[in-house]
Amino acid sequence: MQEADWPAELFEVLCARGISQICHVPDSGHGRLIKLCEARNDMSVVTLTTEEEGVGLLAGAWLGGKRGALLIQSSGVGNIINALALPAACRMPLLVIVSMRGEWGEGNPWQLPMGLGTPKVLEAMGVTLFRADSADAVVPALDAAAGTAFNTNCSVAVLLSQRLIGAKEF
Amino acid sequence: MAGFLHRRDVVKTLLARRNADTLVVAGLGSSAWDVTAAGNDDRNFCLIGAMGLTVPIGLGLAEAQHDKRILVITGDGDMLMSLGALATVAQVRPRNFAIIVLDNECFGETGGQPTHTAGVADLAAIARGAGIEDTGEIREQGEIDALIADVYDAPGPVFRTVKIAYETLEDFKPPLDGAYAKDRFRVALLGAKAAVGGA
Numbered sequence: 001m002q003e004a005d006w007p008a009e010l011f012e013v014l015c016a017r018g019i020s021q022i023c024h025v026p027d028s029g030h031g032r033l034i035k036l037c038e039a040r041n042d043m044s045v046v047t048l049t050t051e052e053e054g055v056g057l058l059a060g061a062w063l064g065g066k067r068g069a070l071l072i073q074s075s076g077v078g079n080i081i082n083a084l085a086l087p088a089a090c091r092m093p094l095l096v097i098v099s100m101r102g103e104w105g106e107g108n109p110w111q112l113p114m115g116l117g118t119p120k121v122l123e124a125m126g127v128t129l130f131r132a133d134s135a136d137a138v139v140p141a142l143d144a145a146a147g148t149a150f151n152t153n154c155s156v157a158v159l160l161s162q163r164l165i166g167a168k169e170f
Numbered sequence: 171m172a173g174f175l176h177r178r179d180v181v182k183t184l185l186a187r188r189n190a191d192t193l194v195v196a197g198l199g200s201s202a203w204d205v206t207a208a209g210n211d212d213r214n215f216c217l218i219g220a221m222g223l224t225v226p227i228g229l230g231l232a233e234a235q236h237d238k239r240i241l242v243i244t245g246d247g248d249m250l251m252s253l254g255a256l257a258t259v260a261q262v263r264p265r266n267f268a269i270i271v272l273d274n275e276c277f278g279e280t281g282g283q284p285t286h287t288a289g290v291a292d293l294a295a296i297a298r299g300a301g302i303e304d305t306g307e308i309r310e311q312g313e314i315d316a317l318i319a320d321v322y323d324a325p326g327p328v329f330r331t332v333k334i335a336y337e338t339l340e341d342f343k344p345p346l347d348g349a350y351a352k353d354r355f356r357v358a359l360l361g362a363k364a365a366v367g368g369a
């Protein structure tokens with residue numbers, strides 16, 4: 001059986017939803033998606049020094065009439081907590097795609113605390129969560145998330161589970 | 171060495187040259203009051219929180235609106251919270267982007283506690299080290315004309331520190347409701363349809 005190419009499918013959803021600004025602190029789980037975005041010359045792809053920059057950058061993009069997405073690892077969720085007040089207070093859309101660590105078969109003990117905390121922290125900040133545990137759940141999750149974010153001006157996160165991305169031995 | 175320029179005068183003079191193509195993002199606290207004192211313009215986006223995000227917001231806006239000139243006006247405390255963003259700005263290299271830091275060498279809004287620029291930190295040098303080529307520090311009234319010319323016309327990214335006095339001044343409040351401030355800005359820039367979202 002051929003393995004599902006879910007990063008390519010994610011990319012198609014981003015294009016179909018009119019997303020033109022991508023920013024990220026890289027994670028291997030996002031590697032292929034980032035490459036696909038970089039290959040498009042109608043997408044701006046920005047590498048950040050820390051994840052909260054991305055929340056500001058996408059708010060600026062939205063002020064300027066452009067849609068974006070922030071790609072981060074679950075550890076980076078810890079870095080954006082206070083920044084989430086910006087889209088919340090301004091009722092701006094925010095779409096975050098999180099590659100999960102610290103859950104399914106994690107090998108690195110340092111990833112556990114923020115991996116376990118990620119859904120709770122996001123929920124505590126009023127972010128609506130969508131989760132994809134398997135390849136066939138990826139497209140519906142991202143499409144529903146993008147629809148919710150841009151139609152209702154709220155913050156959403158798609159959690160790509162470690163089971164989907166692949167457990168990391170350490 | 172502490173500055174003696176007056177922030178309200180500097181910002182007022184700077185913004186007197188703005189036109190419909192000028193978009194201003196102001197950092198929380200005193201900078202937001204200064205920008206509002208100069209004119210409660212629909213093309214201002216003034217932060218009341220989100221400390222450390224002023225430069226990233228300006229960068230995202232600059233990337234979304236290449237034909238507009240984006241000015242970030244903020245304090246040294248806010249800038250110090252997002253020094254990494256200067257490296258991101260340098261990397262992206264937006265030609266339409268200028269950052270003006272009003273450096274009173276303290277966290278004015280919270281009571282004037284000294285920031286790192288009261289010690290040895292030099293923001294223009296940090297910006298230069300981050301990769302922004304056009305950086306500088308303004309101390310004298312006689313340098314203001316050149317500041318204005320660079321902020322509006324020089325190829326970006328432009329970074330300027332303006333050394334100002336520490337003063338406690340009247341608050342000129344911009345709209346405090348972020349949803350309104352955002353819609354007001356988007357409608358001015360993108361037209362009435364922007365208020366219903368989906369731009």
Ligand SMILES: Cc1ncc(C[n+]2csc(CCOP(=O)(O)OP(=O)(O)O)c2C)c(N)n1
Nearest residue numbers: 199200221245246247248276277278279280
């Ligand atoms: C994350 C965060 N930490 C602390 C504060 C409290 N705070 C509000 S304004 C401010 C100081 C801003 O200093 P600066 O940017 O230099 O502005 P100015 O001196 O011009 O008032 C601080 C620390 C905050 N709003 N957010």
